[in-house]
Amino acid sequence: MTDPVSRPLTFAVPKGRILDEALPVMARAGVVPESAFHDKADRSLSFNCEDPALRLIRVRAFDVATFVAFGAADVGIVGSDVIEEFNYSELYAPVDLDIGHCRLSVAEPVEGAGAAGPYNASHLRVATKYPGITKRWFEAAGVQAECIKLNGAMELAPSLGLSGRIVDLVSTGKTLAQNGLKETQVIMQVSARLIVNRVALKTDPRVAALVERFRANAEKEAA
Numbered sequence: 667m668t669d670p671v672s673r674p675l676t677f678a679v680p681k682g683r684i685l686d687e688a689l690p691v692m693a694r695a696g697v698v699p700e701s702a703f704h705d706k707a708d709r710s711l712s713f714n715c716e717d718p719a720l721r722l723i724r725v726r727a728f729d730v731a732t733f734v735a736f737g738a739a740d741v742g743i744v745g746s747d748v749i750e751e752f753n754y755s756e757l758y759a760p761v762d763l764d765i766g767h768c769r770l771s772v773a774e775p776v777e778g779a780g781a782a783g784p785y786n787a788s789h790l791r792v793a794t795k796y797p798g799i800t801k802r803w804f805e806a807a808g809v810q811a812e813c814i815k816l817n818g819a820m821e822l823a824p825s826l827g828l829s830g831r832i833v834d835l836v837s838t839g840k841t842l843a844q845n846g847l848k849e850t851q852v853i854m855q856v857s858a859r860l861i862v863n864r865v866a867l868k869t870d871p872r873v874a875a876l877v878e879r880f881r882a883n884a885e886k887e888a889a
């Protein structure tokens with residue numbers, strides 16, 4: 667068996683919009699990628715860090731949770747929306763990093779009030795990137811929702827007749843407004859979290875030490 671301390675810890679970060687906010691938070695905890703990480707022309711997906719005991723991988727936001735849940739990465743940073751969508755039992759999210767703030771909401775067309783149909787309609791269709799959260803949320807409200815999974819541009823679905831409603835992330839509300847939609851319910855508030863694989867946390871003291879560094883910094887920031 668490989669000595670766990672002889673291999674670098676793998677830290678997964680999302681490619682998307684959280685990354686710019688995450689890099690300073692990571693740096694304060696001693697996670698600093700090599701300069702190639704910032705080179706847009708570099709096609710590598712895995713990078714060394716200033717600390718040779720760490721390695722960074724850059725993947726899509728939803729995949730951060732999957733890499734960490736399956737133990738392919740030990741630690742990661744991802745939005746609480748993604749954590750909630752997968753609900754992986756192997757994931758532990760010990761630190762709220764207080765970045766990537768937005769909310770996950772239900773929205774429907776502004777025009778033609780009621781065009782989306784009432785909640786007690788026999789057939790309620792929702793376009794979303796979050797079918798798990800959406801199904802559970804509507805079920806808890808006593809409504810059976812048919813979810814149509816999209817990977818982006820959900821806001822187009824109502825005007826093109828794909829669905830009456832959408833469930834998507836909202837921050838400023840500009841995307842909804844510019845696409846003729848209004849927010850009707852907030853499902854959850856979202857922020858980015860440090861996530862760890864539960865087994866790695868139990869078996870590798872370096873993971874616990876890393877979590878402690880992030881936790882201490884988050885407490886300092888909040889004070």
Ligand SMILES: Nc1ncnc2c1ncn2[C@@H]1O[C@H](COP(=O)(O)OP(=O)(O)OP(=O)(O)O)[C@@H](O)[C@H]1O
Nearest residue numbers: 682683684726727745746747766767768835836837
């Ligand atoms: N408008 C927003 N304001 C603040 N945070 C956001 C916003 N949109 C998304 N986020 C957060 O950033 C995370 C990644 O979102 P992003 O839009 O970068 O992913 P994406 O482009 O959909 O990812 P991918 O290209 O991998 O599908 C989300 O899971 C959420 O936690």
Ligand SMILES: O=P(O)(O)OC[C@H]1O[C@H](OP(=O)(O)OP(=O)(O)O)[C@H](O)[C@@H]1O
Nearest residue numbers: 818819834835836837838839840841842
């Ligand atoms: O309320 P706002 O400030 O307008 O932000 C909301 C938008 O931000 C996210 O999309 P993103 O820009 O990440 O693009 P995507 O559709 O490719 O995920 C989200 O999916 C909304 O479309």
